[in-house]
Amino acid sequence: MSSISAQGVVERASAELSKRINGLGLRSKHHHGGSSSSPSPTGSNSSNSNTATSNSTSNVSTSSSSSSGKTSVMERVTNALCGGGNSSNSAATNSNANVQTPDKPSRGSVSVGQSPCLTAATTPQQTQQPQQQQQQHQAPQQQQLAPTSPIPAAHHTTTAHLMQQQQQQQQVQHQHHHQQQQQQLQAQMASSTLINSNHHMVMGTPTPPAGIPLGAPPTPTVKSIAKQMNIMIPGNNPSPTFSTMGMVAAQKATAGGGTPLQMRKQLPNPHLHHPYGMAVAAGAPGAAQVSQLAAAVNQSTLILHKHPPLIQSIDALLLDDRFLNRFFQYFSPYERRVLAQVCIKWRDILYRSPRYWSGLLPTLQCRELRQMPGCDRGKLYNSLIRRGFHALGLVGASDEDALDVVHSFPLASKHIHSLSLRCSSISDRGLETLLDHLQSLFELELAGCNEVTEAGLWACLTPRIVSLSLADCINIADEAVGAVAQLLPSLYEFSLQAYHVTDAALGYFSPKQSHSLSILRLQSCWELTNHGIVNIVHSLPHLTVLSLSGCSKLTDDGVELIAENLQKLRALDLSWCPRITDASLEYIACDLNQLEELTLDRCVHITDIGVGYISTMLSLTALFLRWCSQVRDFGLQHLCSMRNLQVLSLAGCPLLTSSGLSSLIQLRHLQELELTNCPGASHELFDYLKEHLPRCLIIE
Amino acid sequence: MADTQKLVSLRTCDNVLHKVPEHLTLQMRTIRNLLSCKIFSDTDTVIPLPNVSSQMLEFVIKWCEAIGPGDKALGSMQLSTLLTATLPDLEESELVYDLMKAANYLEIESLLEATTQHVADEINNCNSLESVCELFGLENDIGPDDEEGEWW
Numbered sequence: 001m002s003s004i005s006a007q008g009v010v011e012r013a014s015a016e017l018s019k020r021i022n023g024l025g026l027r028s029k030h031h032h033g034g035s036s037s038s039p040s041p042t043g044s045n046s047s048n049s050n051t052a053t054s055n056s057t058s059n060v061s062t063s064s065s066s067s068s069g070k071t072s073v074m075e076r077v078t079n080a081l082c083g084g085g086n087s088s089n090s091a092a093t094n095s096n097a098n099v100q101t102p103d104k105p106s107r108g109s110v111s112v113g114q115s116p117c118l119t120a121a122t123t124p125q126q127t128q129q130p131q132q133q134q135q136q137h138q139a140p141q142q143q144q145l146a147p148t149s150p151i152p153a154a155h156h157t158t159t160a161h162l163m164q165q166q167q168q169q170q171q172v173q174h175q176h177h178h179q180q181q182q183q184q185l186q187a188q189m190a191s192s193t194l195i196n197s198n199h200h201m202v203m204g205t206p207t208p209p210a211g212i213p214l215g216a217p218p219t220p221t222v223k224s225i226a227k228q229m230n231i232m233i234p235g236n237n238p239s240p241t242f243s244t245m246g247m248v249a250a251q252k253a254t255a256g257g258g259t260p261l262q263m264r265k266q267l268p269n270p271h272l273h274h275p276y277g278m279a280v281a282a283g284a285p286g287a288a289q290v291s292q293l294a295a296a297v298n299q300s301t302l303i304l305h306k307h308p309p310l311i312q313s314i315d316a317l318l319l320d321d322r323f324l325n326r327f328f329q330y331f332s333p334y335e336r337r338v339l340a341q342v343c344i345k346w347r348d349i350l351y352r353s354p355r356y357w358s359g360l361l362p363t364l365q366c367r368e369l370r371q372m373p374g375c376d377r378g379k380l381y382n383s384l385i386r387r388g389f390h391a392l393g394l395v396g397a398s399d400e401d402a403l404d405v406v407h408s409f410p411l412a413s414k415h416i417h418s419l420s421l422r423c424s425s426i427s428d429r430g431l432e433t434l435l436d437h438l439q440s441l442f443e444l445e446l447a448g449c450n451e452v453t454e455a456g457l458w459a460c461l462t463p464r465i466v467s468l469s470l471a472d473c474i475n476i477a478d479e480a481v482g483a484v485a486q487l488l489p490s491l492y493e494f495s496l497q498a499y500h501v502t503d504a505a506l507g508y509f510s511p512k513q514s515h516s517l518s519i520l521r522l523q524s525c526w527e528l529t530n531h532g533i534v535n536i537v538h539s540l541p542h543l544t545v546l547s548l549s550g551c552s553k554l555t556d557d558g559v560e561l562i563a564e565n566l567q568k569l570r571a572l573d574l575s576w577c578p579r580i581t582d583a584s585l586e587y588i589a590c591d592l593n594q595l596e597e598l599t600l601d602r603c604v605h606i607t608d609i610g611v612g613y614i615s616t617m618l619s620l621t622a623l624f625l626r627w628c629s630q631v632r633d634f635g636l637q638h639l640c641s642m643r644n645l646q647v648l649s650l651a652g653c654p655l656l657t658s659s660g661l662s663s664l665i666q667l668r669h670l671q672e673l674e675l676t677n678c679p680g681a682s683h684e685l686f687d688y689l690k691e692h693l694p695r696c697l698i699i700e
Numbered sequence: 701m702a703d704t705q706k707l708v709s710l711r712t713c714d715n716v717l718h719k720v721p722e723h724l725t726l727q728m729r730t731i732r733n734l735l736s737c738k739i740f741s742d743t744d745t746v747i748p749l750p751n752v753s754s755q756m757l758e759f760v761i762k763w764c765e766a767i768g769p770g771d772k773a774l775g776s777m778q779l780s781t782l783l784t785a786t787l788p789d790l791e792e793s794e795l796v797y798d799l800m801k802a803a804n805y806l807e808i809e810s811l812l813e814a815t816t817q818h819v820a821d822e823i824n825n826c827n828s829l830e831s832v833c834e835l836f837g838l839e840n841d842i843g844p845d846d847e848e849g850e851w852w
Contacts, residue, residue, distance in 0.1 A: 310750060310805065312750075312751050313801075314797045314801060314837075315838070317797075317804060318836050318838060323804050326816060327819075327820070330816050330820035335824060342829065342833055342838055343833070343838045343839060343841050
């Protein structure tokens with residue numbers, strides 16, 4: 001509603017302006033050919049060879065708002081003041097047309113407190129990528145005078161904005177009429193080139209439509225235009241300080257034919273009853289702004305297309321495309337999903353580009369999915385693809401849900417690369433059907449799927465899969481590992497969390513996987529012993545990441561095997577293995593020369609001696625010693641010699657004191673330091689650490 | 701042009717004329733573009749800034765001075781800290797939004813990044829969609845029958 005009002009205002013204003021300009025007799029039929037003066041709705045701009053552009057401009061006018069007409073008017077005015085040629089008009093038209101590609105009609109509904117004219121005029125410029133701005137580039141490069149369309153548009157924004165604030169009455173029915181007038185005006189302005197105004201110093205008295213000498217338009221001055229638009233030039237200085245050629249010429253002209261004051265008096269009084277006029281008069285500070293902008297318009301002959309739009313309010317800022325495109329980059333994808341629900345404008349921008357959604361896994365709660373009508377589900381699935389997602393997560397999926405995905409989500413077969421099924425009652429059958437459908441799938445996660453059996457895995461797994469994760473599925477045991485070993489020759493990453501997996505399972509790994517499998521995580525496999533480790537090191541010598549977290553039967557001998565054989569290890573996780581002692585650490589320190597990350601959480605038998613061994617490892621960048629209850633300050637001294645350490649966690653170590661911890665400032669490259677639950681860490685210590693390790697994130 | 705004492709006149713929306721050393725305005729891409737046009741001669745040009753108030757311009761100038769002439773690539777967190785350091789009274793007030801607007805108009809990359817980071821943090825502190833809408837005065841106009849409902 002308010003948008004319509006603003007629109008109407010600007011149109012009326014432009015109509016008014018057209019009358020004024022007509023009154024000044026700025027049309028000059030003989031200088032530009034043909035149809036320049038014909039008030040055809042198509043707004044012929046014959047003076048330039050840009051009929052195409054003018055047509056597009058007029059198209060835009062009819063489709064979106066009247067700003068195009070108005071803008072071009074201002075351009076003409078500006079050009080008039082600044083002394084350009086036909087070329088400048090063409091430049092202006094070019095840019096004008098380029099700026100206002102047919103705008104989405106939805107903009108009108110979106111803008112809050114902002115005229116669609118503004119959005120139409122300026123946002124197309126911004127929403128399209130720099131190419132559009134470059135189009136505008138081309139124009140000015142040819143001419144001396146660059147188009148000033150952004151500024152006039154902004155100008156109108158200002159005024160329109162003011163209008164909106166101050167005036168509410170609008171008459172939409174004038175709209176079309178105004179548009180026509182603008183076309184007419186546009187044509188006329190096109191014809192009135194500035195060569196005229198520059199060369200003809202005749203200060204013919206500008207009179208109301210009645211008596212203008214046709215061939216000799218008077219030089220419009222800032223004053224005259226300002227007066228027409230009922231803009232008061234602020235201050236007492238008779239003329240703003242310009243130094244542009246055009247203005248100098250204009251001022252000379254003024255001097256020649258009459259003082260500015262006389263000129264002003266001779267101008268017809270702007271219609272006081274005009275709501276535009278009244279509104280401006282009513283808002284003095286607004287007028288001041290506007291007049292300054294008018295001054296800017298006059299001065300800014302070479303304001304490049306890249307001049308940012310004039311955004312007056314924060315509301316407007318937050319709805320501005322160019323700004324929002326930047327703004328949204330400050331959020332993580334997880335946060336953006338909330339932002340996409342704020343309003344239509346934000347949502348449209350966010351959905352437009354998949355780059356906003358990288359790293360996010362869309363997880364659908366099947367329970368709620370079932371309540372949606374089928375067609376909506378289809379739309380939802382498709383929207384995921386539209387946003388550039390290639391992963392899908394389903395929680396609580398049953399067989400029907402799986403079938404629904406197969407039926408309603410045809411795009412999945414090409415686009416879904418990663419599937420995650422959690423807490424689902426899906427059976428072997430459903431899983432098989434689903435995996436058959438997802439032809440591009442290469443990453444699979446099954447967590448808490450208690451109906452899936454090993455036989456099911458035998459049936460479902462396809463060689464495409466390179467990353468597999470099985471967690472907390474009650475039926476998964478040794479046979480499953482066998483299936484994995486057999487069916488997935490290109491497996492790169494395997495995570496398994498199963499309580500019943502024994503050493504024998506690891507014997508299934510054969511040289512077939514030895515080349516591809518790099519990441520192996522066996523979490524909480526309580527039954528694993530050192531024998532299983534033997535299997536691992538023999539079959540998979542090229543592992544780079546190994547996690548045996550929670551394999552509580554693991555002892556130092558197993559670690560010795562690992563250290564001697566898996567030379568390529570870069571990350572090792574031995575957390576929650578209570579039987580690990582300092583001896584393991586000695587093996588690790590001796591042999592694992594490429595190790596970068598070592599996790600020893602809850603290894604309660606590790607003492608300072610072990611820490612001493614570790615500290616000789618120069619390749620280590622991340623070390624986790626959470627809840628290693630025997631580590632003392634003495635051990636910290638050793639740690640301080642690890643110059644390459646970037647991430648360190650000593651959370652839950654009760655024997656550490658502040659004085660000991662303070663020596664950690666020697667780790668100059670530390671980026672993250674976790675000291676939660678350290679009773680010895682005081683506030684002063686944290687302040688001290690923050691002061692001396694400015695680039696480090698200190699987690700209290 | 702090599703004269704570092706060259707002053708650029710900027711007129712803010714409250715009609716006050718500010719004279720700013722040119723090397724500071726070089727950080728403002730808008731002004732830089734304007735000045736690079738040969739039409740402008742040295743002393744007489746007054747560039748109007750219709751949506752920047754004097755207070756904002758002073759903040760901006762302080763910021764430009766703090767950033768310095770070099771093109772240091774600072775991360776957005778660092779910029780944000782620098783913002784609170786240079787302009788401490790910005791913290792509690794709503795001025796940061798106005799500053800963001802000014803930075804957007806003047807196209808000061810570093811300040812825009814710092815302020816938007818600041819605002820982004822504020823959004824993250826919001827607990828619900830409604831509070832985000834409220835914070836920015838935006839109307840939630842997404843209809844219920846829109847393409848897809850909310851998903852999470």
